[in-house]
Amino acid sequence: MARLREKIAIVTGSGGGIGAAIAERFAAEGAHVWVTDINGESAEETVRKIKAQGGAATAMVVDVSKGQDVTALLRNIENAHGYVDIVVNNAGVLVRGEVRQLSDADWTKLREVNLDAILRVSRDALPLLRKSKSASLINISSIMAHRGLRPLAAYTATKGAITALTKGLAVEYAPYNVRVNSIAPGYVETGITDRILKLPPVKKALIDKTPMGRLGTPEDMAGAAVFFASDDSLYCTGSELAVDGGMSAGL
Numbered sequence: 001m002a003r004l005r006e007k008i009a010i011v012t013g014s015g016g017g018i019g020a021a022i023a024e025r026f027a028a029e030g031a032h033v034w035v036t037d038i039n040g041e042s043a044e045e046t047v048r049k050i051k052a053q054g055g056a057a058t059a060m061v062v063d064v065s066k067g068q069d070v071t072a073l074l075r076n077i078e079n080a081h082g083y084v085d086i087v088v089n090n091a092g093v094l095v096r097g098e099v100r101q102l103s104d105a106d107w108t109k110l111r112e113v114n115l116d117a118i119l120r121v122s123r124d125a126l127p128l129l130r131k132s133k134s135a136s137l138i139n140i141s142s143i144m145a146h147r148g149l150r151p152l153a154a155y156t157a158t159k160g161a162i163t164a165l166t167k168g169l170a171v172e173y174a175p176y177n178v179r180v181n182s183i184a185p186g187y188v189e190t191g192i193t194d195r196i197l198k199l200p201p202v203k204k205a206l207i208d209k210t211p212m213g214r215l216g217t218p219e220d221m222a223g224a225a226v227f228f229a230s231d232d233s234l235y236c237t238g239s240e241l242a243v244d245g246g247m248s249a250g251l
């Protein structure tokens with residue numbers, strides 16, 4: 001343990017689900033984690049859990065789709081630490097509906113939170129990442145970046161863009177010694193999948209499609225995030241790791 005000793009980390013959308021599990025695991029591995037979420041109460045709750053385990057964390061309300069929130073976060077981190085080692089672009093939303101049914105507002109929301117925000121955070125955090133001795137930027141994509149799934153074409157388009165953006169940023173940031181990788185979760189039981197997984201036939205069908213015979217847990221994703229955040233992945237950049245119980249291998 002303590003693979004992230006003395007590192008400073010940001011995890012967006014870490015008030016619940018995958019982000020909270022990543023934040024808790026990072027703290028258990030020795031990092032000081034900035035737990036950020038659009039929902040302040042849930043961010044405080046994650047920080048309470050981390051502190052109860054003896055970890056270090058700071059909660060902050062950050063809507064990643066608002067430039068001024070991201071600027072305030074980075075300013076606070078600069079004042080507190082002067083640098084950041086790890087940034088996890090995890091915050092995301094899911095809007096269900098076939099493309100022909102989606103409004104411009106639906107698409108704008110998906111794009112602003114799932115894609116534009118990653119571009120903004122990645123751009124604006126670069127000066128602080130460059131001051132780290134071993135910087136790692138991690139984007140949460142999806143195995144659906146590579147597949148069609150009804151009725152999620154617009155959501156999966158944002159995930160495909162994240163996968164492509166990760167590779168582009170990896171090439172651009174390598175000269176600055178900043179690694180950029182992505183994690184592609186399979187189906188994980190969280191707030192985003194709650195509605196769909198409440199339908200027993202859908203849940204069973206997804207488990208049947210998963211060679212390992214179970215859905216993922218947020219903690220499964222946290223293990224992959226520690227790998228990319230730590231010096232165990234020093235020669236990885238532009239990589240995407242599917243964490244999906246074999247689902248994408250078997251489709």
Ligand SMILES: NC(=O)c1ccc[n+]([C@@H]2O[C@H](COP(=O)([O-])OP(=O)(O)OC[C@H]3O[C@@H](n4cnc5c(N)ncnc54)[C@H](O)[C@@H]3O)[C@@H](O)[C@H]2O)c1
Binds near residue numbers: 013036092186188190
């Ligand atoms: N659960 C899955 O099966 C699955 C699969 C593939 C990818 N993902 C991706 O994993 C990431 C985390 O999702 P999750 O499954 O934990 O869902 P979740 O809904 O449990 O967590 C998402 C978190 O992001 C926060 N958030 C939403 N909009 C935000 C904003 N504008 N600014 C800041 N925070 C915001 C929410 O408050 C919430 O705490 C997302 O990017 C999602 O697309 C999830």
